[in-house]
Amino acid sequence: MTKSRITGILSQLLLTAVISPILAVSGLSDGGDHERFKRRDPLNSFRYYDGGFDVRDKHYWAATAFIGIHGYAVAGVLIIAGVCLALYIAFSDKRKRVSSTRRKYLDRYCLPLFLLLLLFMILSMATTGMVIAANQSSKNKTEGMKETIDKAGEDVERNIRTVITSLTKIQYLLLPYDHETTHLLNVTTHRLGKGSRLIHSFVHHNGRSIDLAIKISYVSHLVITSTNLFVLLLAFAPLLLHWHPGFIMVIFLCWILTTLCWVLTGFDFFLHTFAEDVCSAFTGFVQNPQNSTLTNLFPCMDPLRSDKTLIEVSLMIHNFITELNSKVADSMRSNALTDGSKTVSSVPESGLICDPFVGQQINSYTPQSCSNGAIPIGEFPNILSRFTCHSKDPPETCRITGKFIPEAAYLKVYAYSNSAQGMLDILPSLQNLTQCLAVKDTLSSIVSNQCKPFRASMYRLWALMLALSLIMKVLLLLFLAKALQEKGKSFAWFSINPTSCREIRLVNI
Secondary structure, eight states: OOHHHHHHHHHHHHHHHHHHHHHHHHTGGGSOHHHHTOOEEGGGTTEEOOOOSOTTOHHHHHHHHHTTHHHHHHHHHHHHHHHHHHHHHHHSOTTSOOOHHHHHHHHTTHHHHHHHHHHHHHHHHHHHHHHHHHHHHHHHHHHHHHHHHHHHHHHHHHHHHHHHHHHHHHHHHHTTTOHHHHHHHHHHHHHHHHHHHHHHIIIIIIHHHHHHHHHHHHHHHHHHHHHHHHHHHHHHHHHHHTOHHHHHHHHHHHHHHHHHHHHHHHHHHHHHHHHHHHHHHHHHHHHOGGGSGGGGTSOOOOHHHHHHHHHHHHHHHHHHHHHHHHHHHHHHHHOOOTTHHHHHHTSOTTOOBOOTTTTSOTTOOOSSOSOTTOBOTTTHHHHHGGGEEOTTSOHHHHHHHTOOEEHHHHHHHHHHHHHHHHHHHHHHHHHHHHHTHHHHHHHHHHHHHTHHHHHHHHHHHHHHHHHHHHHHHHHHHHHHHHHHHHTTEEOOTTOSSOSEEOOOSSOOO
16 A cells, blocks of 8 residues: 555545534534435445445444544544653653743642642533433433334234234135135245244344443443542542642543543444434334335335235135125025025125125225124124035935035135135234334334434433543643642642742652
């Protein structure tokens, strides 16, 4: 790699580190999906990520995590500066005196420096407390949203399992009589089974990873900020007692904590960006489920194939009921039975089997659309069984009792009737899955009620973490200036100005 190439990459990284948080705050990153996902992908030679929101794509995670480069870069600079300072102190000439000009300049500002240091310590502690509160809030909001999503996934999975069970029973009923319909239902069952397995994998396997990530983020923020608060409280002792070794130890700990704060700042910016992506993806799914990457997590049936399947199944039921009604009417008119009044009294006044598709579109079935007195298709075999002559019954007995329907015909009607009733029972569920109604309702509720506070909590956590990191950075510089100011001087406890000033040749920072 040439020198110009290396310089170009470093310049791009530096520019990304400086501009990325500014773009997010100003809203320039939200001008559309293309602009939203215009992020450098470290797994692809830092080229722009060319995909969309996809939690299964490692390039999406890499590009989104890299967007917090401003925090990681400052943390890296602090680490390098800390190592260089430690090496300088270890190998520099300790007998070399501090510049008299610098010493005199610092000596004139004992009180201002002390007050400034005190102010930033109080600001840092107050900001640390706000970060702890924001961390708890973001954890609650994230867990609440995850529970809602998990519940939606489990509801869809349960719905799919119910439909698969019903379709499997219908396949066994129709297998001896209608191979074409059985094949159609078998294809639909396998398609639904694939979707069910995808949801199960996301909810039960990825759910654990998400829970672990939430816990790690929460604990890391809590531990670092609590330690920071504890160190700042301890810093009052060496500051007021002018205990130089303790003051140096405070500087060392604050340097480490400041570095970790900047790491968390970059990580929180990644979480804030991810929250924006999630809510944007939810909004897109509600508007157009079929053109969303979330379909891989909440699979909706392909509308072209599923609508065709619904129409074919509904038409099959409609034709079967129509043909059955025609045969029942013909039988009532032309069949001469010994006890005709018994036959007529066994049938409701309408004398017809309920056809719920009459008067409405085949693919828009709505329950409770049958007239009063019509026989539900599922109950027709029970009525038909009274007139069925079973193979074990003598023919003469069947003729005398009015049982004129052969057992084979009854079994076929039984299979079709129960299959038709089973399909009618699950048609609303199939329509729900086709149109993703349950998932759309859940995600629509999330977009309306949970997304705004969720994004606000993530933004608040990042903003407060950035403020804390900046304050700690300034505080660290003030600690170093104070340590340099007090070096070689004698102080009384709780005093601000030195009681004496003596030059020493061997000093340890």
